[in-house]
Every structure is written in structure tokens, then in C-alpha cells.
Amino acid sequence: MLSRVADSLYWMSRNIERAENNARVLSVQLIHMLEASDQQVLDRDWEEVLEICASTVDYHNQYDRLDTNTIIQYLTMSPMNVNSLMNGMTYARENAKATRDMLPDELWEVLNEFHLDQKEWMEQLSTTPQTQQYLKKVITTSMTAQGVIESSMSRGIPYTFIKVGKWLERAEKTARVLNVICEKNRKEAVHGTNNYYYWLTALQFLNGYDSYIKEHPPTMESKHVLSFLIKEGSFPRSIRYCMDHVLEAVQHLEQGKISHYSEDLFTMLEKVQEEISDTSIADMDMEQLMKFLDHFQDRCMTVSRMFSETYYLVEPVSVN
Amino acid sequence: MLDNYKTGVFYDEMMGNNGTPKHHYRWFYQLVKQFSEQELKEKHETAQLNFLRQGITFTVYNHTGGTERTMPFDFVPIIIPKERWEEIEKGMKQRITALNHFLEDIYHDQEIVKAGVIPQELIENNPYYYKEQVGGVHIPLNNHVFLAGIDLIRDENGDYRVLEDNLRNPSGMSYVFQNRYVMRQVYPELFFQHSIQTLEQQLSELHHAVISHVPPNADPNQAPTAVLLTPGMYNSAYYDHVFLAQQMGIELVEGRDLIVKEDVVYMKTIRGLKRVDIIYRRIDDDFLDPEAFRPDSALGVPGLLRAYKEGNVSILNGIGNGVADDKAMYVYVPDMIRFYLDEEPIIPNVETYFLSDPEKLDYVLKHIDELVIKNVGASGGYDMLIGPQSTEEEQEMFKQKIMEQPNQYIAQPTIKLSRAPAYQEGRFYPCHVDLRVFVMNGEHTHVLPGGLSRVALKEGSLVVNSSQGGGGKDTWILSEGGEGHA
Structure with a gap:
């Protein structure tokens, strides 16, 4: 397969996954904000959402204050925010358009349909229920896209690139969410607040509440939640699950063989796997956890870079 | 449904002068009559939406950037009886064979010039004659025209005539398949009484044609690797490229995916470089290789021409075909048929005047309001004057242009192009x-x-190009002798 095409498939998949994850976070926040006790709490919550879905620094470079409607606009439709839902879905469609000959027609149609309806949405998004509907549309579009991929694509190279993109994006997002929530816990540990609510939010952001509660009825211990979202091998958004699958996918691409060009990538993926399994969540305090999560996010970037280099997805930078 | 339909002075594909359908449209007419007005409207909308949802679009560029548009689809098909089609088929084969001989000849011995059939300067001065680049090069099968799109019209007597040869990058084949697909989806009833030649197998014919152009230095022990080279997703015909690559099962590549090393072309894959043997390119000659043509081309592949000349890669259509399909050379195609094949043209040309001839020039300037004037180098309906539909100002402007560059223009009588019913709004x-x-x-x-x-949906318009408001119709070749059967 052409490197350019592989690159587009990888980014198509990451963009769809990112849009879905961000839409879910925003959707949860739109409900939580109704319960925010005061402006300070509300502002803090929005800062966190911005940090998870985009970049707080970028936002503040463009706007001088936290305003709910501005933030919603920024995260959904803003052309200025590279991670806005609209941009993500547009990039995904462009990537799909550039690789149409590799994709099931239905996948293209799902993304194209979203694009065709986009104009109408842009004119409508003025109330919270409308925004919620839009978020739901983003989520179902992503899920339909995944459904098409799973039900009709051969388990060949294009499929594998799509999946690697999805898992890396997911793993990184999970780490990001946890990092933000850990930070909040650390800051407020001194006040001895009830953390129940924070961990509930983390689970909701990552669509893990239902699965979690079945295993740990109805407690919300930070250690349990963290272990679940980091190390639970059966939950499809846990860091471990995602990284295990990235490794498996690369093994599949290489048909189980390790060649000189793929050696670095394999070594790194195995190292990441070890780091996850050697970490004892229960024995760590918030600070250590945040360090672990920061380190893992760096690892994600390294893996992404190595993956691109191994398959020539990125043009090597010329020396002269 | 067609109660107020007037055929006028034009030849109508479907309706006779007396308000009844022609023989080969009888069944179609009966079937359509059974649709209610509501049904017709709904089906029409469903069909248009179908194209949009599938993203079967072309991109139109203007000052605000590009917009994706669908080509409007009209459901009234053009039905051609079998015998009529067989004659067209013969005529097309004859014409392409002659044009191919011509291209092989003028890049080698120029017999046709030596014989005095075509003036030397018409070839030498043609901007698309790339003798310097590809003169004397031997190509697989000696075939320059792998895919041609020949535009036919019918005059007021219903006789077919060739309007234009497209031997470079004819587009639109995907629409033939999509029109049929949508037609079957939305108007299945119409197919019940007709026996129509199917389009299946056509893309494997095309694929077969592509891979038969094996370059001399290809590895004889391996199946050749063919690719379709596209300028990219912003090209107006991108959908055509996607469709053809997908259906033929060949890789769709852009210039940046290819690299030439030691005169061999490779594509950049996730496993490193892979040798490419055959390139069906949808990029114009000018942009193919910045080393040999326009140095500013970012679409092309440096060194491609060297690889071609070395016999390491085949390029389809051949380089330098433009000399054979421009509007001036068009006039000589019937002579080419006589010269190379010793046959009379089966499908004639439209009468055409060269304006370099002072006598003709004088005539054209006097009768400009009756004629169609075309720039020999332009296509897509641009730089063209349709006399009877133009203002005096426009006519003056064209007179000016013609007098400045008489060699750049040709004139043709305004043909009463045939018409067919269209259902819109x-x-x-x-x-x-x-x-x-x-x-x-x-x-x-x-x-x-x-x-x-192709259909000019603007009422009265003669321009069928999709970039200027033209639409498409399905074309049915009846597989039984002109008769629908139950």
C-alpha cells in the first residue's frame, strides 16, 4: 500500500476517534454544568474540558475569558480550533476522500453525509438541546463508521492502519482525561472533598461508567477507577487494552516477524506494555500517577512517530 | 406527459413530428405514462440525492475557491437501436485506428506530410506536438490512444457526426456507470420491457487494455504493476479517477507517490519502493515531468520521461496526443482515414472552415452571426462563439480576435443539434x-x-459541458433489433 494512503487512513481514523471522544466529554460537561455550585467551579470545569478536548493555552490566546457559549462554539464549530469537532470531521472526510479506492463505499457515505448536513447544523447550534443533538450525531457517525469498518473491511493492511490510529488516539485521550482529573484531586486533597464526583466524571468522559459499575458496585474508589481505566485488559478504552492492540496490530502487519526496520517500534511497544503492567496503581499517590500519565503520553507520541517512520508515513526531513 | 412538447425544427431522439414516440421509444413512453406526477417528482429528487450522498461530484472553481457539485442527472435515456449502434461502433474503430496511425507516423517518418496530405507547418506549429520529447520513441503495441472519448452529435436529419476527438484525458466514464446504477435503483420499472446491452465486463476490458501495454524492459516473469496517476482530490475529475482505479483494482497514485531512480519508476509504499510498469495518467503532458515539460509543475514526477524513453515504463494515453485532437487537425481526420486505411469515413465530420484561408476568413467575418467559432486550442466550451445566440458586441469581439490570430480559430455552421426530452422541475x-x-x-x-x-439543461443552450450547466443521461443500446420485448 502507498505510504500516503496509509498515512491518510491512519489520520482519518484518529480524527474520527478524536471527534467522538471530544463530543462525549462535551456532552457530559453540558449536563454537569447544570449542577455547578458557583462560577468558580464552573470555570474550573470548563478549563478542564478545554485541556482535554483542545488546548487551554490556545483558547486563552484567542479569548480573554471563559464564557460557556464561546467555549461550546470553540469546541464544536470553530475553524480556529484545529481540534474542533467540525475540523476533525472535515479532516476525516478529506482523508477518506483521498483514500476512497481503499474504503467501503458505505464508510465514505457516512462521512460524506455528516459533511453535507454540517451547514445546516452550523446555522442551528444556538441552544443546549441542539448542541446535544449535534454531539450525538458526531458520536453516532463515528460509531456507524466503526460498524462499517468492522463489518465489511477485510483484515488486511488498510484495516490495520485504521485500527492502530484509533487505539493510539484512544489511549492518549484516556491518559489525558486521567491526568486532568488527577490534577484536580491533588489540588483538592487538602480540602478533603468527596472525590466520588470526580471519578464518576472520568468514567463518564471515557464511556466507562456502565462497565465499571458492573465490576465494582456502587463504590467509586479512586484506585479502582484508575486501575480500571489504566490496566483493565477487557475494557476497550483502557490504556492497556489499547496498547496491547496496537502491538498486536503491528505484529499482524509484520506477520509475526521482526525485521531490522521494525525492530525499534517493537522494542518500544513492548517497553510500553511492560511499563503499564509493572505499575502498581494502588501504591501510587496522585503526584506519582500524574508523572506516570505524563510519561505515558510522551510514549504515545514516540510510538506514533516510530510507527510513521517504520512505514514511511512521514517524509524523512532532508538534511540539507 | 409530453402533451405540450414541441420538437420544432430539430431532430428529436424520442418524439416524431406528429406527437407520437418513435418506434424504439414506444415501450419507454408507455412505461413513463404510468408514473403519476408525484412519482416523477420524487424519483427525480431521489436520483439527484443519490449522486450527492455518494459524493459523485466534480469541483467547480471560481474566485471564492472550489465547490463540489453533482452533475445533474436526467432520467429520459438516449435509446439507440442495435443496427444504428453497430454502425457507430464501426465508425469509431475506424477513426481511432486512423488517428493512432497518424500519431505513430508523425512522431516517426511523417509519411502523411511527405504525401502532401497534411501541411508540415500545421504539425510543427502545433503547441502539443512534442517531437523533441517523444519523437522516434517506440511504445508498446505502437499504441498512442488507449482510451478515447469521441463526441458525436446528430444533425437535423438525424445523421451522426463527429464533433470532437478527445485523445488526451477524456473524462466521464464513471458517469456512464453511475448513471446506469442510479437509473436501475430509482427507475427499475423502466427496465422491465427492455433488453439493453449491459455495462458489466466493460471495466475488465479497460483493465485488460491497460495491462496489455507492457514496457519492453518490464520483468517478463511478473504481472505488470499498473497505476492511475491523478493530480489529486482537488481535480475536477477526481471522482472519475477514484472510480476507475477502484474498479480496475489498480493503485491510485499522485505525483508525490512516485519517484524515478536510474530511469525506473517506483511508488512509495509502506514496505519501501515498488516498481511501476504502466501509468494510466490523468495529468496533462505539460505537467507530467518538470524536467521535460513545465519546470513549475508540482503534480508531475521528475525523470518520468527518461524512464518512458528507456522503455522502463508505459504512459497511457501516449505523450503528445494533443497534436491529433485539436480543432484544426480535426479537419484532416477524414483524410487520415483515406490515407492510412484506404477507406471512406463511416461517421463524417462537421463541416469546418480554416480561417487562415483568406477567402474563408472573409466569408466567416461576413456570416459570423450564423456560425460557431472555436479556438483550436480550447476545450470545455470555453473561448467559443455561437453566432445565432450571441450579441453584436460579442461578435465584434470575436471578429477582432480572429483577425489578430486567424490560425487560432476555426468556424463551423451552426448545426441544429438533435434534442431529447428532459424532465426537470x-x-x-x-x-x-x-x-x-x-x-x-x-x-x-x-x-x-x-x-x-450529455444534455444542455438550460433551455435553448447548446453547451453540454458539465462545467457550464450540462447534465447526463443514461444511454441504452438495445440488444434486440430496435424492438423492446416483453
Whole structure:
């Protein structure tokens, strides 16, 4: 397969996954904000959402204050925010358009349909229920896209690139969410607040509440939640699950063989796997956890870079 | 449904002068009559939406950037009886064979010039004659035209004539398939009483034609690797490229995916470089290789021409075909048929005047309001004057242009292009149509049954190009002798 095409498939998949994850976070926040006790709490919550879905620094470079409607606009439709839902879905469609000959027609149609309806949405998004509907549309579009991929694509190279993109994006997002929530816990540990609510939010952001509660009825211990979202091998958004699958996918691409060009990538993926399994969540305090999560996010970037280099997805930078 | 339909002075594909349908449209007419007005409207909308949802679009560029548009689809098909089609088919094969001989000849011995049939300067001065780049090069099968799109029209007597040869990058074949697909989806009833030549197998014919052009230095022990080279997703015909690559099962590549090393072309894959043997390119000659043509081309591949000349890669259509399909050379195609094949043209040209001839020039300037003036180098309906439909100002402007550069223009009588009913906005009205016939050429010559019927949907308009408001119709070749059967 052409490197350019592989690159587009990888980014198509990451963009769809990112849009879905961000839409879910925003959707949860739109409900939580109704319960925010005061402006300070509300502002803090929005800062966190911005940090998870985009970049707080970028936002503040463009706007001088936290305003709910501005933030919603920024995260959904803003052309200025590279991670806005609209941009993500547009990039995904462009990537799909550039690789149409590799994709099931239905996948293209799902993304194209979203694009065709986009104009109408842009004119409508003025109330919270409308925004919620839009978020739901983003989520179902992503899920339909995944459904098409799973039900009709051969388990060949294009499929594998799509999946690697999805898992890396997911793993990184999970780490990001946890990092933000850990930070909040650390800051407020001194006040001895009830953390129940924070961990509930983390689970909701990552669509893990239902699965979690079945295993740990109805407690919300930070250690349990963290272990679940980091190390639970059966939950499809846990860091471990995602990284295990990235490794498996690369093994599949290489048909189980390790060649000189793929050696670095394999070594790194195995190292990441070890780091996850050697970490004892229960024995760590918030600070250590945040360090672990920061380190893992760096690892994600390294893996992404190595993956691109191994398959020539990125043009090597010329020396002269 | 067609109660107020007037055929006028034009030849109508479907309706006779007496208000009844022609014989081969009888069944179609009966079937359509059974639709209610509501049904017609709904089906029409469903069909248009179908194209949009599938993203079967072309991109139109203007000052605000590009917009993706669908080509409007009209459901009234152009139906051609079998015997009529067989004659067209023969005519197309004849024409392509002659044009191919011509291209091989003028890049080698120029017999046709030596024989005094075509003036030397007409070839030498042609901007698309790339003698310096590809003169004397031997190419697989000696075949320059792997895919041609020949535009046919019918005059007021219903006789077919060739309007234009497209031997460079004819587009629109995907629409032939999509028109048929949508037609079957939305109007299945119409197919019940008709036996129509199918389009299946056509893309494997095309694929076969592509891979028959094996370059001399290809590895004989391996199946050749063919790719389709596209300028990219912002090109107006991108959908065509996607469709053809996908259906033929060949890789769709852009210039940046290819690299030439030691005169061999490779594509950049996730496993490193892979050798490419055959390139079906949809990039114009000028942009193919910045080393040999326009140095500013970012679409092309440096060194491609060297690889071509070395016999390491085949390029389809051949480089330098533009010299054979411009509007001046068009006039000589009947002579080419006589010269190379010793036959009379089966499908004639439209009468054409060269303006370099002072006598003709004088005539044209006096009768400009009756004639069609075309720039020999332009296509897509640009830089063209349709005399009877133009203002005096426009006519003056063209007179000026002609007098400045008489060699740049040709004139043709305004042909009363045939018409067919179109159903748009809830009513049937007559629109001018033409037919692009696709001819594939590899080890043998094959004509795709039917082709792309293009329709000028603006009432009274003669321009069928999709960039200027034209639409498409399905084209049915009846497989039984002109008769629908139950």
C-alpha cells in the first residue's frame, strides 16, 4: 500500500476517534454544568474540558475569558480550533476522500453525509438541546463508521492502519482525561472533598461508567477507577487494552516477524506494555500517577512517530 | 406527459413530428405514462440525492475557491437501436485506428506530410506536438490512444457526426456507470420491457487494455504493476479517477507517490519502493515531468520521461496526443482515414472552415452571426462563439480576435443539434444532447456500448459541458433489433 494512503487512513481514523471522544466529554460537561455550585467551579470545569478536548493555552490566546457559549462554539464549530469537532470531521472526510479506492463505499457515505448536513447544523447550534443533538450525531457517525469498518473491511493492511490510529488516539485521550482529573484531586486533597464526583466524571468522559459499575458496585474508589481505566485488559478504552492492540496490530502487519526496520517500534511497544503492567496503581499517590500519565503520553507520541517512520508515513526531513 | 412538447425544427431522439414516440421509444413512453406526477417528482429528487450522498461530484472553481457539485442527472435515456449502434461502433474503430496511425507516423517518418496530405507547418506549429520529447520513441503495441472519448452529435436529419476527438484525458466514464446504477435503483420499472446491452465486463476490458501495454524492459516473469496517476482530490475529475482505479483494482497514485531512480519508476509504499510498469495518467503532458515539460509543475514526477524513453515504463494515453485532437487537425481526420486505411469515413465530420484561408476568413467575418467559432486550442466550451445566440458586441469581439490570430480559430455552421426530452422541475422540455463514446484500445479495439449522453439543461443552450450547466443521461443500446420485448 502507498505510504500516503496509509498515512491518510491512519489520520482519518484518529480524527474520527478524536471527534467522538471530544463530543462525549462535551456532552457530559453540558449536563454537569447544570449542577455547578458557583462560577468558580464552573470555570474550573470548563478549563478542564478545554485541556482535554483542545488546548487551554490556545483558547486563552484567542479569548480573554471563559464564557460557556464561546467555549461550546470553540469546541464544536470553530475553524480556529484545529481540534474542533467540525475540523476533525472535515479532516476525516478529506482523508477518506483521498483514500476512497481503499474504503467501503458505505464508510465514505457516512462521512460524506455528516459533511453535507454540517451547514445546516452550523446555522442551528444556538441552544443546549441542539448542541446535544449535534454531539450525538458526531458520536453516532463515528460509531456507524466503526460498524462499517468492522463489518465489511477485510483484515488486511488498510484495516490495520485504521485500527492502530484509533487505539493510539484512544489511549492518549484516556491518559489525558486521567491526568486532568488527577490534577484536580491533588489540588483538592487538602480540602478533603468527596472525590466520588470526580471519578464518576472520568468514567463518564471515557464511556466507562456502565462497565465499571458492573465490576465494582456502587463504590467509586479512586484506585479502582484508575486501575480500571489504566490496566483493565477487557475494557476497550483502557490504556492497556489499547496498547496491547496496537502491538498486536503491528505484529499482524509484520506477520509475526521482526525485521531490522521494525525492530525499534517493537522494542518500544513492548517497553510500553511492560511499563503499564509493572505499575502498581494502588501504591501510587496522585503526584506519582500524574508523572506516570505524563510519561505515558510522551510514549504515545514516540510510538506514533516510530510507527510513521517504520512505514514511511512521514517524509524523512532532508538534511540539507 | 409530453402533451405540450414541441420538437420544432430539430431532430428529436424520442418524439416524431406528429406527437407520437418513435418506434424504439414506444415501450419507454408507455412505461413513463404510468408514473403519476408525484412519482416523477420524487424519483427525480431521489436520483439527484443519490449522486450527492455518494459524493459523485466534480469541483467547480471560481474566485471564492472550489465547490463540489453533482452533475445533474436526467432520467429520459438516449435509446439507440442495435443496427444504428453497430454502425457507430464501426465508425469509431475506424477513426481511432486512423488517428493512432497518424500519431505513430508523425512522431516517426511523417509519411502523411511527405504525401502532401497534411501541411508540415500545421504539425510543427502545433503547441502539443512534442517531437523533441517523444519523437522516434517506440511504445508498446505502437499504441498512442488507449482510451478515447469521441463526441458525436446528430444533425437535423438525424445523421451522426463527429464533433470532437478527445485523445488526451477524456473524462466521464464513471458517469456512464453511475448513471446506469442510479437509473436501475430509482427507475427499475423502466427496465422491465427492455433488453439493453449491459455495462458489466466493460471495466475488465479497460483493465485488460491497460495491462496489455507492457514496457519492453518490464520483468517478463511478473504481472505488470499498473497505476492511475491523478493530480489529486482537488481535480475536477477526481471522482472519475477514484472510480476507475477502484474498479480496475489498480493503485491510485499522485505525483508525490512516485519517484524515478536510474530511469525506473517506483511508488512509495509502506514496505519501501515498488516498481511501476504502466501509468494510466490523468495529468496533462505539460505537467507530467518538470524536467521535460513545465519546470513549475508540482503534480508531475521528475525523470518520468527518461524512464518512458528507456522503455522502463508505459504512459497511457501516449505523450503528445494533443497534436491529433485539436480543432484544426480535426479537419484532416477524414483524410487520415483515406490515407492510412484506404477507406471512406463511416461517421463524417462537421463541416469546418480554416480561417487562415483568406477567402474563408472573409466569408466567416461576413456570416459570423450564423456560425460557431472555436479556438483550436480550447476545450470545455470555453473561448467559443455561437453566432445565432450571441450579441453584436460579442461578435465584434470575436471578429477582432480572429483577425489578430486567424490560425487560432476555426468556424463551423451552426448545426441544429438533435434534442431529447428532459424532465426537470416538474416538466418535460426539449434539450440539446450529444454523446461521448468511449473507445478502448489495447491488443484489440473495443467500444463501450453506449457512452455518456450529455444534455444542455438550460433551455435553448447548446453547451453540454458539465462545467457550464450540462447534465447526463443514461444511454441504452438495445440488444434486440430496435424492438423492446416483453
